Amino acid sequence: IVVDDNAPEEPLIAWDERNPAMDIGTPYPNMVEFRKALKQWAVNGEFEYGxxxxxxxxxxxxxxxxxxxxxxxxxxxxxxxxxDENCVMVVRHQMEKE
Structure with a gap:
């Protein structure tokens, strides 16, 4: 059985689940996946976030x-x-100066 589930209105968004990026403009398919990526990013960086x-x-x-x-x-x-992009996107990532 051939399945063609390509929906042009749904962008194909792939991200590295073990080493996610949090740069401005980085897309994620939805908010659940973004939160999952943020948690992994925090684990990798060994910090807690609020x-x-x-x-x-x-x-x-x-x-x-x-x-x-x-x-x-x-x-x-x-x-x-x-x-307009049909995704969740990092729109601000500010590194504060000490």
Whole structure:
């Protein structure tokens, strides 16, 4: 049986589940996959993150101040649903200066 499930309105978005990127413009298929990627990114970087003022179409996260091993980390990022791109995209990743 041949199955052609290619839907042109649904972009094919692939991301590295073991080493996800959080650069501005990085797409994810949906918010669930983005949150999964953020958790893995935090595990890889050995830091804890917090969230604030999240909505169904927007997710904001920030470093809680230091990594698990005590190194300082100051960043904040925002990802939002991009209707025109039909995906969740990292739209802001700010590295704060100490």
């Amino acid at each position: 969230t604030k003022k999240n909505e169904p179409g927007r997710f904001r996260a920030f470093c809680k101040g230091q990594s698990i091993i005590g190194d300082p980390c100051k960043w904040a990022l925002t990802a939002s649903w991009r209707r």
